[in-house]
Amino acid sequence: MSAVSEAKARLAAVRAKFAGKLRDRIDELAQVVAAAPADAEQVAKAIELAHRLAGTAGSFGYADAGAEALQLETQLISIRDGAADAPPWADVDAQLRRVIATKPPA
Numbered sequence: 001m002s003a004v005s006e007a008k009a010r011l012a013a014v015r016a017k018f019a020g021k022l023r024d025r026i027d028e029l030a031q032v033v034a035a036a037p038a039d040a041e042q043v044a045k046a047i048e049l050a051h052r053l054a055g056t057a058g059s060f061g062y063a064d065a066g067a068e069a070l071q072l073e074t075q076l077i078s079i080r081d082g083a084a085d086a087p088p089w090a091d092v093d094a095q096l097r098r099v100i101a102t103k104p105p106a
Contacts, residue, residue: 014060015060015061018056018060018062019060019062019104022053022057022060022062022065022103022104023103023104023106025049025052025053026053026065026099026100026102026103027103028049029046029049029050029053029069029072029096029099030096030099030100032045032046032049033046033072033076033092033093033096036076036092037089040080043076043079043080044080046072046076047073047076047077047080050069050070050072050073050076050099051069051073053065053066053069053099054066054067054069054070054073057069057102062102062104064102065099065102065103068095068098068099068101068102069099071095071098072092072095072096072098072099075087075091075092075095076092079092
């Protein structure tokens with residue numbers, strides 16, 4: 001096996017391992033967002049989870065998941081900060097569905 005083939009195989013293994021973690025992280029994010037409208041601590045936790053997801057997903061080849069998580073993080077920050085243009089929770093739920101749609105298959 002050539003060095004390039006070996007590197008590609010290792011990268012594929014790392015990506016596959018991350019896919020399982022990504023599914024778990026998206027599931028956790030969904031649970032926290034579901035509890036967030038009634039709890040400021042959950043909003044803060046959802047922001048943190050979305051931020052971490054946005055930062056790591058693209059590094060492992062899941063750019064769509066990262067981009068959608070970043071949008072969700074931005075919406076949640078607006079809500080936390082009481083911004084005049086903060087989205088309604090229906091928009092947050094719709095964005096969460098977009099994040100969930102990026103979940104890799106099992």
